[in-house]
Amino acid sequence: MKEIHAEHAELAGEFNKDEDRVDWHDETLWWIRAKRDKAVNQLPEWERLRDAASQIKDHVLGNLDTYLEQFEANALQNGVKVHWAANAEEHNKIVYQIMLDQGVLRMVKSKSMLTEECHLNEYLKEHGIEVIDSDLGERIVQLAEEAPSHIVLPCIHKKKEEIGELFHIHLGTEKGNSDPQFLTNTARIHLREIFLTRKVALTGVNFAVAETGEIVVCTNEGNADMGAHLANVHIASMGIEKIIPKKEHLGVFLRLLTRSATGQPITTYSSHFKTPQNGREMHIIIVDNGRTRQLGRPDFRNSLKCIRCGACMNTCPVYRRSGGHSYHNAIAGPIGSILAPNLDMKDYADLPFASTLCGSCSNVCPVKIDIHQQLYKWRQVIVKEGYATKTKKVSMQVMSNTLSSPTAYHLAGKMGRFVIKYAPFAVNNRLNPWYKQRDLPSAPEQSFGEWYKENRKKQ
Amino acid sequence: MTVGLFVPCYVDQFYPGAAIATLQLLEKLGVDVAYPANQTCCGQPMANSGFEHLTGDCNALFIKNFAEFDYVVAPSGSCVLHIKEHLHHPISEKIYELSAFLTDILNVKSLPAKFPHKVGMHQSCHGQRGLHLSQMSELVAPQFSKPGSLLNMVEGIEIIPLDRIDECCGFGGTFCVTEEAVSAKMGVDRVDDHLKHGAEYITGVDMSCLMHMEGILKRKGSKVKVIHLAEILNGE
Numbered sequence: 001m002k003e004i005h006a007e008h009a010e011l012a013g014e015f016n017k018d019e020d021r022v023d024w025h026d027e028t029l030w031w032i033r034a035k036r037d038k039a040v041n042q043l044p045e046w047e048r049l050r051d052a053a054s055q056i057k058d059h060v061l062g063n064l065d066t067y068l069e070q071f072e073a074n075a076l077q078n079g080v081k082v083h084w085a086a087n088a089e090e091h092n093k094i095v096y097q098i099m100l101d102q103g104v105l106r107m108v109k110s111k112s113m114l115t116e117e118c119h120l121n122e123y124l125k126e127h128g129i130e131v132i133d134s135d136l137g138e139r140i141v142q143l144a145e146e147a148p149s150h151i152v153l154p155c156i157h158k159k160k161e162e163i164g165e166l167f168h169i170h171l172g173t174e175k176g177n178s179d180p181q182f183l184t185n186t187a188r189i190h191l192r193e194i195f196l197t198r199k200v201a202l203t204g205v206n207f208a209v210a211e212t213g214e215i216v217v218c219t220n221e222g223n224a225d226m227g228a229h230l231a232n233v234h235i236a237s238m239g240i241e242k243i244i245p246k247k248e249h250l251g252v253f254l255r256l257l258t259r260s261a262t263g264q265p266i267t268t269y270s271s272h273f274k275t276p277q278n279g280r281e282m283h284i285i286i287v288d289n290g291r292t293r294q295l296g297r298p299d300f301r302n303s304l305k306c307i308r309c310g311a312c313m314n315t316c317p318v319y320r321r322s323g324g325h326s327y328h329n330a331i332a333g334p335i336g337s338i339l340a341p342n343l344d345m346k347d348y349a350d351l352p353f354a355s356t357l358c359g360s361c362s363n364v365c366p367v368k369i370d371i372h373q374q375l376y377k378w379r380q381v382i383v384k385e386g387y388a389t390k391t392k393k394v395s396m397q398v399m400s401n402t403l404s405s406p407t408a409y410h411l412a413g414k415m416g417r418f419v420i421k422y423a424p425f426a427v428n429n430r431l432n433p434w435y436k437q438r439d440l441p442s443a444p445e446q447s448f449g450e451w452y453k454e455n456r457k458k459q
Numbered sequence: 460m461t462v463g464l465f466v467p468c469y470v471d472q473f474y475p476g477a478a479i480a481t482l483q484l485l486e487k488l489g490v491d492v493a494y495p496a497n498q499t500c501c502g503q504p505m506a507n508s509g510f511e512h513l514t515g516d517c518n519a520l521f522i523k524n525f526a527e528f529d530y531v532v533a534p535s536g537s538c539v540l541h542i543k544e545h546l547h548h549p550i551s552e553k554i555y556e557l558s559a560f561l562t563d564i565l566n567v568k569s570l571p572a573k574f575p576h577k578v579g580m581h582q583s584c585h586g587q588r589g590l591h592l593s594q595m596s597e598l599v600a601p602q603f604s605k606p607g608s609l610l611n612m613v614e615g616i617e618i619i620p621l622d623r624i625d626e627c628c629g630f631g632g633t634f635c636v637t638e639e640a641v642s643a644k645m646g647v648d649r650v651d652d653h654l655k656h657g658a659e660y661i662t663g664v665d666m667s668c669l670m671h672m673e674g675i676l677k678r679k680g681s682k683v684k685v686i687h688l689a690e691i692l693n694g695e
Contacts, residue, residue, distance in 0.1 A: 013639070041599055397513065409468070
């Protein structure tokens with residue numbers, strides 16, 4: 001059962017009660033956007049790289065069946081065990097079964113948005129399995145019992161003082177110490193013990209190369225490598241869309257990924273996993289979970305090109321001022337708002353409306369997903385499927401009738417201006433969300449139409 | 460060449476000055492321009508709210524009003540973008556936002572305008588990212604600005620720099636009321652950038668963004684004013 005939660009506007013309203021935090025969140029993410037701008041402007045071929053990546057992904061999405069089979073055949077050849085999961089539940093069961101087969105109750109896991117989407121941690125916890133997230137940001141939100149608020153920067157909503165307090169409570173550091181270097185070192189020592197003692201490590205997958213059957217995992221902390229190299233069993237979970245045809249295509253995607261994400265030329269670790277070490281096991285779980293349904297929607301198919309860089313979040317003026325948790329989905333921001341309605345249209349009906357359609361997301365997207373166009377299209381689908389509120393339906397019908405009739409329009413305009421001029425209390429009140437923080441325009445004596453009739457028609 | 464003047468509904472009702480300036484500017488440049496009296500709206504408020512299926516009658520009225528003209532010109536990037544993207548009619552090929560019409564069709568090279576003030580230029584998203592009126596900060600591409608090149612023809616004007624040259628003001632149509640908190644915060648931040656750099660006026664191609672920022676400025680008690688691009692270009 002899903003918990004009942006408020007909609008984006010309400011959650012964002014809560015976030016905005018602390019304006020200093022909003023400013024800090026906005027400025028931190030804008031700083032990353034600026035770093036991204038600086039990095040991409042050093043590559044004169046940047047826009048051609050984006051075109052190439054978009055076209056490669058187009059080709060992959062059009063031939064996904066072939067490439068998935070090729071990938072599976074090569075991975076099997078490499079000695080990897082390949083599993084197919086139609087949905088989140090199947091994925092979680094497969095992971096649990098591997099744990100049972102190994103007879104272990106503890107797992108270390110590096111960053112994987114897919115496992116967030118599948119709610120793997122909660123599932124395993126219910127089945128008595130302990131999961132420790134090894135990405136520093138994810139470990140922090142895990143200690144806070146929260147979900148990541150950003151796909152690349154999971155604890156971007158937390159200030160260092162709050163992290164110091166969490167470490168004090170959970171890792172026994174001295175109270176009041178929030179020195180970043182001290183905290184990072186504490187996490188390092190804490191995680192080192194985890195890496196050395198966990199026999200199963202789960203990682204995400206950034207790219208799965210069809211021609212070789214290998215996977216590529218990108219991290220800055222080397223935590224995926226530490227986990228996978230020290231464990232007896234490496235489980236890698238991937239969505240079906242992670243496929244790229246050839247190894248040489250990494251030359252396009254690895255150049256785009258981190259420049260878009262953080263402004264770095266490349267991730268510190270771009271690790272290739274191909275064959276299990278002697279006496280060890282490697283499992284790859286290939287997950288659909290609604291992706292083939294999205295593939296079948298021509299308007300939204302391109303959303304599957306996403307390489308999870310988070311650039312659309314960093315640039316989004318709404319995300320920066322509403323925080324990742326206001327999207328109540330594993331993936332927040334603009335990309336989350338076009339992916340989520342595919343998973344549950346009713347539950348995520350609010351997300352495509354959490355945008356001004358400014359279009360900045362589509363411009364930073366390294367694989368050129370038309371994100372803001374898809375937000376607009378999801379709005380149409382959501383309303384047609386009946387998920388608009390009744391008040392909205394009525395007001396839109398009234399608006400449509402007024403704007404379709406010049407007589408009704410001119411009358412409504414006259415009345416509107418009259419009200420603002422002579423009865424401002426009718427609109428300047430707490431019931432009008434505009435008026436809460438903004439004044440209304442002053443009503444002119446006449447509309448342009450009336451002015452034109454007087455000043456031009458006679459000529 | 461005949462031009463039909465399309466005046467967006469909220470400009471007609473609340474900012475007739477922007478429409479008068481547009482009309483006078485086009486007349487001054489020798490354009491045969493007329494204003495069809497039965498026009499109402501482009502239909503965008505419904506469509507952006509997810510009710511594009513209710514815009515049929517509104518679209519039919521728009522086509523009826525403007526089909527006869529060689530060009531349709533409007534002092535708004537947002538409404539023009541909506542017609543271009545969603546009307547699905549040949550009319551969307553001949554509709555222009557004012558600054559694009561002046562630079563691309565009339566090839567205006569000079570204007571007799573004077574405006575001795577410090578002005579902040581707000582890049583309205585739909586005009587900029589939708590109609591490509593100016594280069595976008597996200598892309599690696601040569602700089603240009605159609606409204607900027609026109610403002611440069613104005614005597615005495617000083618365009619102030621901004622920290623964030625093309626961030627959205629947060630208006631977003633019905634977004635401004637459905638997402639009140641975020642919308643207002645975006646507006647406050649955008650206005651602050653202009654104020655910080657000493658703007659006396661904030662201008663742009665879309666009165667809707669300017670209306671939003673004006674609402675914030677007035678609430679602050681600021682003396683800084685918003686002014687549509689056409690009013691500066693038409694000033695003498």
